[in-house]
Amino acid sequence: MVTFPKDFVWGAATSGPQTEGNFHKQHQNVFDYWFATEPEAFDAGVGPDTASNFYNDYDADLAKMAQAGIKGLRTSIQWTRLIDDFETASLNPDGVAFYNHVIDSMLAHHIKPYLNLHHFDLPVELYDKYGGWESKHVVDLFVKFAEQCFKLFGDRVDDWFTFNEPKVVVDGQYLYGWHYPCLKDGPKAVQVAYNMNLASAKAIASFHKICPGSTKKIGIILNLTPAYAATDDPADVAAAEFAELWSNNLFLDPAVLGHFPAKLVKTLDQDGVLWDATDEELAIIAANPVDYLGVNYYHPFRVERPDISPKSLQPWLPDIYFKEYAMPGRVMNVDRGWEIYPQAMADIADNIRENYHNIPWFISENGMGVAGEERFMDADGVVQDDYRIDFMKEHLTALAKGIDAGSNCKGYFVWTAIDCWSWNHAYHNRYGLIRDDIHTQEKTLKKSAGWFKALSETGTFE
Ligand code: BGP
Numbered sequence: 001m002v003t004f005p006k007d008f009v010w011g012a013a014t015s016g017p018q019t020e021g022n023f024h025k026q027h028q029n030v031f032d033y034w035f036a037t038e039p040e041a042f043d044a045g046v047g048p049d050t051a052s053n054f055y056n057d058y059d060a061d062l063a064k065m066a067q068a069g070i071k072g073l074r075t076s077i078q079w080t081r082l083i084d085d086f087e088t089a090s091l092n093p094d095g096v097a098f099y100n101h102v103i104d105s106m107l108a109h110h111i112k113p114y115l116n117l118h119h120f121d122l123p124v125e126l127y128d129k130y131g132g133w134e135s136k137h138v139v140d141l142f143v144k145f146a147e148q149c150f151k152l153f154g155d156r157v158d159d160w161f162t163f164n165e166p167k168v169v170v171d172g173q174y175l176y177g178w179h180y181p182c183l184k185d186g187p188k189a190v191q192v193a194y195n196m197n198l199a200s201a202k203a204i205a206s207f208h209k210i211c212p213g214s215t216k217k218i219g220i221i222l223n224l225t226p227a228y229a230a231t232d233d234p235a236d237v238a239a240a241e242f243a244e245l246w247s248n249n250l251f252l253d254p255a256v257l258g259h260f261p262a263k264l265v266k267t268l269d270q271d272g273v274l275w276d277a278t279d280e281e282l283a284i285i286a287a288n289p290v291d292y293l294g295v296n297y298y299h300p301f302r303v304e305r306p307d308i309s310p311k312s313l314q315p316w317l318p319d320i321y322f323k324e325y326a327m328p329g330r331v332m333n334v335d336r337g338w339e340i341y342p343q344a345m346a347d348i349a350d351n352i353r354e355n356y357h358n359i360p361w362f363i364s365e366n367g368m369g370v371a372g373e374e375r376f377m378d379a380d381g382v383v384q385d386d387y388r389i390d391f392m393k394e395h396l397t398a399l400a401k402g403i404d405a406g407s408n409c410k411g412y413f414v415w416t417a418i419d420c421w422s423w424n425h426a427y428h429n430r431y432g433l434i435r436d437d438i439h440t441q442e443k444t445l446k447k448s449a450g451w452f453k454a455l456s457e458t459g460t461f462e
Contacts, residue, residue: 001460002397002460002462003400003459006459008410008411008412008459009112009410009411009412010069010411010412010452010455011071011413012068012070012072012074013073013296013414013416014415014420015076015116015121015164016077017031017048017421018048018051018052018422019052019075019420019421020051020081021048021052021054022049022051023055025080025081026084026092027080027086028123028124029078029121029123030120030121030132031048031121032049033180034180035048041180042425045428046421046426046427047421047426052418052420052436052441057441058101058102059105061417062102062109065111066109066110067449067453068433068449069449069452069453069454069455069456069457070111070456071111072114073112073114073417074116074364074413075115076118076121077099077115077116077149079117079145080121081094081095081098082095082096083123083148086123086125086126086145087141088144089141089144089145091152096152099153100153103153103157113157114161115159116164116294117160117162117163117203118142118164119165120165120168120172122169127181132173133173133192133195133196133199134191135195136198138199139199143202146162146203146207147203147206147210154207160207160219161220161221161294161364162199162204162220163196163221164294164364165221166196166200166220166251167222170189170193170196173192175317185315186317186318190268190273190275191275193251193275194275197250197260198281198284200220200255200290201284201287202288204289205284205287205288217292218290218291219290220290221293221294221296222251222295223296223365224248224295225247225248225298225300226344226351227243227248228240229304230302230304231304236305238305239303239304239306239321239322239323240303242322245263249261252293254285255293256289256290258285258286258288258289271316273315273316290359292361292410293359294362294365294413295361296365297344297345297395298336299338299344300341300344302325303322303324303325304323305322305323306321327339333368333369335429336368342394343398345396345398345402346398346405348402349401349402349407350405350407352407358406358408362409362411362413363411363412363413364413365413366412366413366414367388367392367414367416368391368392368431369429369431370431371428373430381444382445383435383446383447384447388433388446389451392448392451392452399412414433416431416432417432418432418433418434418436419431419432419436420432433445433446433452
């Protein structure tokens, strides 16, 4: 039997842009714009315009989530819905009313809100005008938006996050080009990483002024991908060490310890790509660590020595220091193309306990995306998703090991509650405990919802 602490939070995670649909939204984020202008970049299907229709269905959807035993919901406020004018952060009354209704409904259904302020959804006009996260002006506009959120909802919502997976913004939007604006620009990506760290620290400083009190907490959500070296050969070990610095410590260290890892800074400086930073900004980062961390975990990072020479790569890319490799014999989620490696949950727990002063943290996303789930429907139309239950059991077993060793993990938020739209794959892979029929918008509990409910009621499973 695997047992979790009594006060452990059993929740689900989602985001505004992936669920709401763009009803009554005045502005486009970068994904809305991309989907509208280049639909061929996505798997066909319903887009962010409709998504899972949460804008219209939120009350019924939250009632279903409560039936699935979800006691906390980590979702996000869309900058492009709440704000009318980005320069002044004046409010869109419809957006304010919507998020007020959603929070009321969550509380009525005994679902604790955890609000995140940015889930890849930069307003596209801030990219067009300023280059998006390349710009420190955008950092300050984000802080104005965050302050509006804290003022509007901070009395009823205790738990906040500044960003979801800022590293995915760095990689996807600026470095490897898999998300709009699809840039492949190492030096810009380095500056973006710095600016997002700064934006998070500045928003945290504002939060503590606007929402004082020991019950009010704010953190950042990081996709930690532990880097494992292919062999014990020093060249592979060095590659894994740099991959860890670049993939994880780049955000983890400033967020928790208040400074960037010295070794990473030295390397970027030697390579002539170090960010533009001021002493005043670095002092803001140092003075505003997170209260807790959100950790999204899906897959590990298997790394070996690079096979390109630094001189051959202009402009700079971190790929001069490491290369991802396909480990023979690894277990795969073939639909998503991600390795399944539950032991990393325990490794992450140990790392946070040993190197990040055992700060409180949550698994803020973990889940399994599967294509064609109709295949698994029984005669009553219930998806028999035993594979998802097994996935959660394996990951939770490893997490419990970390907690037993003393890690301060406070909760588990499954990705996701209801099937939702995904950035590159639309509705191809489904992650929900609850199925969304995207043609009728009918929502039905899958088998995993019943399993999750029992888990959330008892805190144990066999
Ligand atoms: C995380 C994102 C989520 C979600 C999830 C599943 O990186 O924070 O928004 O999308 O991954 O990934 P995907 O939708 O790409 O299959």
